[in-house]
Amino acid sequence: MPVQYEQSIIKVLAYFDIFNYPLTLEETYHFLDQPVAMDDVLLTLQQLVDDNRVFRMGIFYSLQQDPALRTRRINGNQQAGALLATGYKVGGFLYQFPFVRGIGISGSLSKNFADQNTDIDYFIITHTNRLWIARTLMHLFKKLTFITGHQHLYCMNYYIDEAALRIDEQNIFTATELITLLPVSGNGTxxxxxxxxxxxxxxFPNQPVKKESRSLGRSGWLKKTVEWLLDNKAGNRLDNWLMRITTRRWAKKEQLQKTNAHGIRMGLHIGKHFSKPNPEFFQRKVLDSLEEKLNCQQVIEFKHTN
Known part of the structure; x- marks a missing residue:
C-alpha cells in the first residue's frame, strides 16, 4: 500500500486524537487530505492495525490503545443529539437579532459530540459595517442568561460581516471548523x-465544502425596525464606537492573561469586519499539538521500518 496513504490516515487520526475522538472508517475517509478510494483506506487501516500503529475499537480507529475512548465517543454522540436540537432552536432565535444574516453551529457539537461541559458555539455573519451593533446586542442578552444558568447555550464567539466572508487563517484547524459547520438560519449569506x-x-477533497442551510431565516418586525432606524450615519458612528469599547476591554483581558471556564486563554482578534478568538491561543495550541503528534508518529514509523 502506498506510503502516502498511511501518512494521510495517520494525519487524520492524529488531529482528532488531540480531542480524544476516535474515528470510523467513513470519517477517516472524509477527512483525508487526498482523494483515495474507500477500499484503499480500509486496506491501509487494516495494515496499520496489524503493525500496531493504529488501534481498532469496534468500528472506531485511534492512535491510542484505550477502550475508554470508544465509550466516551458513543456517550458523547448520544448527548449531542439532544443538545443539537436545542442549538437549532436557539440559533433560530439568535437570527432575529438586528443585522444578523447567518447563523451556524461550530465547535465540538458540530462534530456530533457533547459532554456535561459542552457549550453551544455559534458562528455568526452580520450585515456589512453593523457587526459591532449586532454583537453588542447579542452579548447584552447573554448577560441575562447567566441569571437562569443557561449561558452555555449562547456562546457567540465568532463573528464576521458580509465584507469579510473569506477566512484569513487557512490551515487544517480552520478548514476542519469550516467543513463541519452546521448552518442553522440565513438569507443566502x-x-x-x-x-x-x-x-x-x-x-478535504473527499467531501463537499458547501452545506445546505437548515432553513431560510425570516426577519421579524422588531429586527426590521431596528435595522431601519440605524441604516444611517448615526448607525455607522455607533458601530465604530462599540468596536473601540470592546477593543479596549479585551486588550485588558489579554494583558491580564485571563482564562475561560475551561481553562483556555481568553483573547479576541478584532477588526471592523470580524470578531473572533485570537488564533495565537487555542488554534495555535491545536496546530502545535498536531505537529508534535506527527513527529512522534514519524519516530514510531522509523522504528517499525528498521
Whole structure:
C-alpha cells in the first residue's frame, strides 16, 4: 500500500486524537487530505492495525490503545443529539437579532459530540459595517442568561460581516471548523460564505465544502425596525464606537492573561469586519499539538521500518 496513504490516515487520526475522538472508517475517509478510494483506506487501516500503529475499537480507529475512548465517543454522540436540537432552536432565535444574516453551529457539537461541559458555539455573519451593533446586542442578552444558568447555550464567539466572508487563517484547524459547520438560519449569506472559502476543499477533497442551510431565516418586525432606524450615519458612528469599547476591554483581558471556564486563554482578534478568538491561543495550541503528534508518529514509523 502506498506510503502516502498511511501518512494521510495517520494525519487524520492524529488531529482528532488531540480531542480524544476516535474515528470510523467513513470519517477517516472524509477527512483525508487526498482523494483515495474507500477500499484503499480500509486496506491501509487494516495494515496499520496489524503493525500496531493504529488501534481498532469496534468500528472506531485511534492512535491510542484505550477502550475508554470508544465509550466516551458513543456517550458523547448520544448527548449531542439532544443538545443539537436545542442549538437549532436557539440559533433560530439568535437570527432575529438586528443585522444578523447567518447563523451556524461550530465547535465540538458540530462534530456530533457533547459532554456535561459542552457549550453551544455559534458562528455568526452580520450585515456589512453593523457587526459591532449586532454583537453588542447579542452579548447584552447573554448577560441575562447567566441569571437562569443557561449561558452555555449562547456562546457567540465568532463573528464576521458580509465584507469579510473569506477566512484569513487557512490551515487544517480552520478548514476542519469550516467543513463541519452546521448552518442553522440565513438569507443566502452562508452560501456566499462557502463560495468564498472553497479553499477548504484542498484540505478535504473527499467531501463537499458547501452545506445546505437548515432553513431560510425570516426577519421579524422588531429586527426590521431596528435595522431601519440605524441604516444611517448615526448607525455607522455607533458601530465604530462599540468596536473601540470592546477593543479596549479585551486588550485588558489579554494583558491580564485571563482564562475561560475551561481553562483556555481568553483573547479576541478584532477588526471592523470580524470578531473572533485570537488564533495565537487555542488554534495555535491545536496546530502545535498536531505537529508534535506527527513527529512522534514519524519516530514510531522509523522504528517499525528498521
Amino acid at each position: 452562508i452560501d456566499r460564505f462557502y463560495d468564498q472559502n472553497n479553499w477548504a476543499g484542498n484540505y
